[in-house]
Each structure stands twice: as C-alpha cells, then as structure tokens.
Amino acid sequence: MNNSLKKLQEEREAMLPPELEDRITQHVGTLTLFSSVVEVFVPNALQVVVQMVGGDELPCLKKAGRRQARSDNMDWRNPPAPSTV
Amino acid sequence: MAVVATGKSSTLAALSDTQLIALYLREQDARYFSQLYRRYAGKVFAKCISMLADHGLARDATQDVFIKILLNLSKFTEQSSFSTWVYSITYNYCIDLIRKKKKNILIFSEDVGRISKETEVELPDSVILEMETTRLEKVMEKLPIGDKAILNMKYIDDMSIKEIGDVLNKTESAIKMQIMRAKHRAQSLYEEIYGTEPINT
Numbered sequence: 001m002n003n004s005l006k007k008l009q010e011e012r013e014a015m016l017p018p019e020l021e022d023r024i025t026q027h028v029g030t031l032t033l034f035s036s037v038v039e040v041f042v043p044n045a046l047q048v049v050v051q052m053v054g055g056d057e058l059p060c061l062k063k064a065g066r067r068q069a070r071s072d073n074m075d076w077r078n079p080p081a082p083s084t085v
Numbered sequence: 086m087a088v089v090a091t092g093k094s095s096t097l098a099a100l101s102d103t104q105l106i107a108l109y110l111r112e113q114d115a116r117y118f119s120q121l122y123r124r125y126a127g128k129v130f131a132k133c134i135s136m137l138a139d140h141g142l143a144r145d146a147t148q149d150v151f152i153k154i155l156l157n158l159s160k161f162t163e164q165s166s167f168s169t170w171v172y173s174i175t176y177n178y179c180i181d182l183i184r185k186k187k188k189n190i191l192i193f194s195e196d197v198g199r200i201s202k203e204t205e206v207e208l209p210d211s212v213i214l215e216m217e218t219t220r221l222e223k224v225m226e227k228l229p230i231g232d233k234a235i236l237n238m239k240y241i242d243d244m245s246i247k248e249i250g251d252v253l254n255k256t257e258s259a260i261k262m263q264i265m266r267a268k269h270r271a272q273s274l275y276e277e278i279y280g281t282e283p284i285n286t
C-alpha cells in the first residue's frame with residue numbers, strides 16, 4: 001500500500017537546516033567542557049567549605065597515602081616538637 | 086575501539102546506536118554524539134514540522150530535543166530501541182510546547198466533545214495512507230496535535246500499540262480508540278476542505 005505519511009516525512013527530512021548541526025555540536029562541546037569543569041572543581045570547592053566549617057576530609061575524596069602524610073601535623077593544639085637540626 | 090579513535094566517519098557509521106552511546110558516555114567525545122545526531126536529526130525535524138506546523142519552531146524544537154537527549158543519555162535503559170526513545174522525547178516535547186503556548190488547546194479528537202456513533206466504525210488505513218501528499222499536509226495541519234502524534238507513531242515509525250501507549254502514558258485500548266477517531270477526524274477534515282473528491286487524486 002502507498003504511504004503518503006512516509007513520503008511527507010521524507011520530503012520534510014530533506015528540509016533540515018544544515019546550520020543546526022554546528023549549533024548542536026557547539027552545545028555538546030560546551031556541556032562536555034562544563035561537566036569536566038564541574039568534575040574537577042566542585043569536589044575541591046566542596047572540600048574547602050567542609051574544612052572551613054571544621055569538618056573532616058570528605059570520604060569520597062580520600063586518596064591513598066594522603067591521610068598518613070597529613071596525620072603527622074593534624075593536632076594543631078600541641079606545638080610541633082622542636083627541631084633537632 | 087582503537088579503530089574508532091582513527092576518527093573515520095565510515096567507522097562511526099558502522100557502530101550501533103547503543104555502541105555510540107556507550108562510547109560517548111565513557112569518552113565524552115562529541116564525535117559519537119554527532120553521529121547519533123546525523124542519524125536522527127532529519128527524522129526529528131520532520132516530526133517537529135508535522136507537529137508544530139512552523140519551520141522556525143521546528144528548528145528550535147529539534148535543537149532542544151537533542152540537548153534533552155544529550156542531558157538524559159545516561160538514563161537510556163535499552164528497554165525500547167534508541168529510535169523509539171528519541172521519538173517519544175520529540176512527541177512529548179512538541180505536545181508540551183503546544184500546551185504551554187495555547188492553554189485551552191485540544192490535544193486529541195476525543196476532546197472535541199461531539200464524537201458521533203459513526204466514529205466507532207473502523208476505517209481502512211488507506212483513508213490516510215493513500216491521500217495525496219499536499220492534501221494530506223493540509224489535513225494534518227488541522228488535526229489536534231495528539232492525533233498527529235498518534236498517526237505519525239503508527240504509520241511512520243511503525244510503533245506497536247503498546248509502545249504508543251507507553252509514550253503517551255495511555256492504555257492500549259485508549260490508543261486503539263484514538264487511532265480510529267484520528268482517522269475519522271482526518272476524513273471529515275478532508276471532506277470539509279475538498280468535498281467528495283477522491284482521496285488519492
């Protein structure tokens with residue numbers, strides 16, 4: 001059977017403005033960049049805020065070895081031991 | 086995947102929709118999304134023109150639909166094919182757009198309120214499918230947007246009644262009834278515009 005609806009659809013498909021692809025590609029680029037920026041900076045910004053209000057390091061941002069390195073100077077209420085040098 | 090990295094468009098063209106989605110989500114490389122765009126942009130644009138009957142609105146709607154697809158790509162679950170998912174976003178976007186623009190607009194023929202007993206009689210598909218295209222275009226322009234969506238899904242996208250029901254959040258029996266009513270409405274619009282001239286002249 002003839003399908004006039006499909007014919008009409010095919011005619012309209014050919015009318016797609018070519019500049020639309022550039023516009024969408026631009027959006028895709030911007031959104032990809034934005035998501036990378038968010039991924040890199042937001043966790044660190046969040047960490048700064050948490051530490052400013054007296055919180056501990058966010059568990060999701062803990063890196064192997066980092067906790068041990070920082071724990072030497074963690075208790076700021078006691079002065080560091082005098083240098084032996 | 087190393088072959089894909091060469092960037093040859095012929096290689097990208099050989100990938101399935103789901104492969105392209107997985108690669109885009111993993112590598113965030115715009116080339117994979119562009120390939121999906123090239124596959125579906127024409128069809129989405131044609132549907133937007135059919136639903137909105139305005140070239141400028143259809144262009145903006147196509148752009149918005151693809152941004153929506155991009156933002157929700159990670160939510161695509163493969164319960165339906167990617168094309169069905171893309172078309173359901175398109176139809177629902179266009180229906181919402183018309184709803185927002187015209188608060189009291191009729192979405193389906195059943196909302197007209199003067200459905201006669203005659204509309205309960207099944208009409209053959211040829212009433213729509215064999216209509217001359219320029220006349221069909223005029224008739225489709227005058228149909229309520231929900232009827233346009235239903236006829237497009239059934240006769241262009243070859244979607245099953247269940248799939249149409251899922252897209253429009255309606256039961257299968259409601260969809261069957263609406264297809265029948267949309268055909269009746271199209272036929273009566275044809276008669277209003279062209280009188281009793283044969284449908285396929």
